[in-house]
Amino acid sequence: MNSSSRAILKGFLDMLPLCLAVIPWGVLCGSLAIQNGFSALETQAMSLLVFAGSVQLVAIELVAGNTPLLTILFTSFIISSRHFLYGLAVRHKVIEQPLRWRLPVSFVLTDELFAFSHHRKAYRTKIRLIYALSAGFSFYIAWNLWTLIGIVAGSMLPDLTHLGLDFAIAATFIALVIPGIKNLASLVTVIVAGVSATVFKSSGFELWLVCAALLAMSAGYLTTRVTRNKDSNQ
Known part of the structure; x- marks a missing residue:
């Protein structure tokens, strides 16, 4: 072969x-x-x-x-x-x-x-x-x-x-x-995605998946920025 x-x-x-x-x-x-x-x-x-x-x-x-x-x-x-x-x-x-x-x-x-x-x-x-x-x-x-x-x-x-x-x-x-999930940002992203999707879906919100995804990505991005700022100040 x-x-x-x-x-x-x-x-x-x-x-x-x-x-x-x-x-x-x-x-x-x-x-x-x-x-x-x-x-x-x-x-x-x-x-x-x-x-x-x-x-x-x-x-x-x-x-x-x-x-x-x-x-x-x-x-x-x-x-x-x-x-x-x-x-x-x-x-x-x-x-x-x-x-x-x-x-x-x-x-x-x-x-x-x-x-x-x-x-x-x-x-x-x-x-x-x-x-x-x-x-x-x-x-x-x-x-x-x-x-x-x-x-x-x-x-x-x-x-x-x-x-x-x-x-x-x-x-x-x-x-x-x-x-x-190898860092804090990815962990926050996963948690926010799961929680927000559950809340939006149970409330009958039509765009629950879209909004949960956008919210999770934003949370992950902000966590990354905060983590980098802390690292640079140390």
Whole structure:
């Protein structure tokens, strides 16, 4: 087995646990869309083209609730904006690579692949690019497969939302976020996000997710500024 084949296999195997972890999430996404009036083609196309589980689930709920288009677009933009930050974070690692490498990497740069991107040599060589694309596209294929299963399940079985599958969303993000809490600012951001989202959601506020995210980012930024000022004065 040559180095490229080993990189493909390793990327697939490293991503496999996360591919399996989002089975409930993907099934829920597919079945929820079907049960809210989306066609099978529309549901699968959303996973093929959007490829963002949190945005898909929120958009499905908003569309089903006859939410104004501007609110749907704005909410989706805010939720997806983290991918812009992911791109900025890895830009210096891929900027010297040809466009034929950068474009597919940018497409599969999800939360899961970004969690693999912290190694100092990530994306810097052909073998590491092959590894990243193997991991990213294996997750893409898995996500679309779970969506398809959800479409079938949503068409044949009763409402699956009562089975608690949506907990997979929280569980997956907890597993991704917790290892990233390495300083006070990130801890404050996570706490403020969780508390404010809970309060806003329970109060019935329509833009609860957007406002919680903005509030958490602001709290994290202010904490960083205060911490730096204290360090500089010591």
